[in-house]
Amino acid sequence: MDLKKKRIYLSSPTINGYEMSYIKEAFDTNWVAPLGKNVNEFEHEMASYIGVEDAAALSSGTAAIHLAVKLAGIHRGDVVFSSALTFAATCNPVVYEGGTLVFIDSEKDTWNMSPEALEEGFKKYPYAKAVILAHLYGTPAKVDQIMEICDRYGAILIEDAAEALGSRYKGKNCGAFGTYGILSFNGNKIITTSGGGMLLSDNKKAIEKARFWATQSREPVRHYEHKEIGYNYRMSNIVAGIGRGQLLTLDEYKKKKKRIYYHYQKAFHDISDIHMNPINPDGESNHWLSCAILDPKLVQQGITPELIIEELEKENIESRPIWKPMNLQPIYSKNDFIQIDSSNNFSIGEDIFMHGICLPSDIKNTDEDRQKIIDIIRKVYFK
Numbered sequence: 001m002d003l004k005k006k007r008i009y010l011s012s013p014t015i016n017g018y019e020m021s022y023i024k025e026a027f028d029t030n031w032v033a034p035l036g037k038n039v040n041e042f043e044h045e046m047a048s049y050i051g052v053e054d055a056a057a058l059s060s061g062t063a064a065i066h067l068a069v070k071l072a073g074i075h076r077g078d079v080v081f082s083s084a085l086t087f088a089a090t091c092n093p094v095v096y097e098g099g100t101l102v103f104i105d106s107e108k109d110t111w112n113m114s115p116e117a118l119e120e121g122f123k124k125y126p127y128a129k130a131v132i133l134a135h136l137y138g139t140p141a142k143v144d145q146i147m148e149i150c151d152r153y154g155a156i157l158i159e160d161a162a163e164a165l166g167s168r169y170k171g172k173n174c175g176a177f178g179t180y181g182i183l184s185f186n187g188n189k190i191i192t193t194s195g196g197g198m199l200l201s202d203n204k205k206a207i208e209k210a211r212f213w214a215t216q217s218r219e220p221v222r223h224y225e226h227k228e229i230g231y232n233y234r235m236s237n238i239v240a241g242i243g244r245g246q247l248l249t250l251d252e253y254k255k256k257k258k259r260i261y262y263h264y265q266k267a268f269h270d271i272s273d274i275h276m277n278p279i280n281p282d283g284e285s286n287h288w289l290s291c292a293i294l295d296p297k298l299v300q301q302g303i304t305p306e307l308i309i310e311e312l313e314k315e316n317i318e319s320r321p322i323w324k325p326m327n328l329q330p331i332y333s334k335n336d337f338i339q340i341d342s343s344n345n346f347s348i349g350e351d352i353f354m355h356g357i358c359l360p361s362d363i364k365n366t367d368e369d370r371q372k373i374i375d376i377i378r379k380v381y382f383k
């Protein structure tokens with residue numbers, strides 16, 4: 001690897017310059033902690049951006065999922081369906097609460113949870129209590145169908161919109177559909193607070209409860225009284241200041257991410273063996289990460305995602321495999337997995353994992369950077 005070459009990142013934080021004024025205000029008023037104005041305002045601003053009644057700013061997206069799982073009333077032995085093709089943080093919090101995870105395969109159209117497989121899941125586990133749905137790489141899932149199934153079986157929908165802040169489905173923001181929605185502001189997400197997350201809901205009482213749990217479940221009395229287990233999950237006033245600044249340029253970042261996606265799409269237009277990750281015609285993606293998927297016959301010929309990742313790495317360019325599906329993870333090898341057609345050797349999620357690759361989607365990358373990436377991939381293909 002040539003380290004003299006500037007590193008081209010997959011998706012790194014993009015500071016816009018507005019963050020500092022909010023942080024400075026917190027410092028100037030000596031309000032770096034606890035909580036404070038930036039936290040309150042960030043919650044209001046994000047709730048109104050997404051279109052939900054209330055929001056709780058937390059230390060991570062994972063913490064937000066954990067509290068959503070608690071609000072959904074998941075206890076030992078309760079079955080919870082989760083997207084299989086996602087990052088582990090989507091589903092791990094179910095295990096914190098002793099719930100039983102059953103993984104649902106993807107569908108080809110959006111790479112997200114297959115409504116047909118979810119229906120099969122409910123036929124097998126009609127009393128499943130909740131569904132955790134991830135919108136992968138910013139592409140909205142088939143929300144209407146998933147919601148209809150959840151309603152019919154009386155299950156609570158938790159929407160993991162960690163990768164889909166600013167994505168929309170039928171005109172409404174991802175994160176606003178589920179009983180609970182979650183966002184992440186981790187360093188590689190479309191906007192970042194350096195690390196943080198948010199729980200979204202139209203149920204103000206539920207958000208109030210989440211804030212209570214997130215501050216150690218301290219009863220509202222002077223002495224330290226605890227009737228429930230608590231967590232230290234709140235976002236700090238400094239971190240929230242970064243978030244308020246970042247939120248001001250979210251729409252601009254979305255536009256830039258979209259341009260990246262269509263740049264790649266155009267560049268591979270003449271190669272019928274390379275496709276971009278799907279978009280949902282009923283929605284609008286934030287294009288958090290642009291991904292390519294290789295025709296299986298390329299992979300048989302040795303043109304694998306690993307090979308492309310290695311070729312890019314030689315030029316100090318960061319790319320990544322697709323998330324490895326949860327049903328293939330050693331930690332979840334005993335959990336049930338629901339797929340529609342098990343006659344194939346591979347599930348749909350596994351197929352995407354084996355043939356897909358996350359391309360550099362950092363909005364600071366230049367057109368020339370991207371051309372370099374495109375040239376490397378074309379060279380691998382046409383060699």
Ligand SMILES: *Cc1c(COP(=O)(O)O)cnc(C)c1O
Pocket residue numbers: 060061062063086087089090134160162163183184185186195196197
């Ligand atoms: C990033 C991510 C999370 C976790 O968010 P953190 O803020 O890192 O805890 C959860 N789900 C998905 C799909 C993610 O990509």
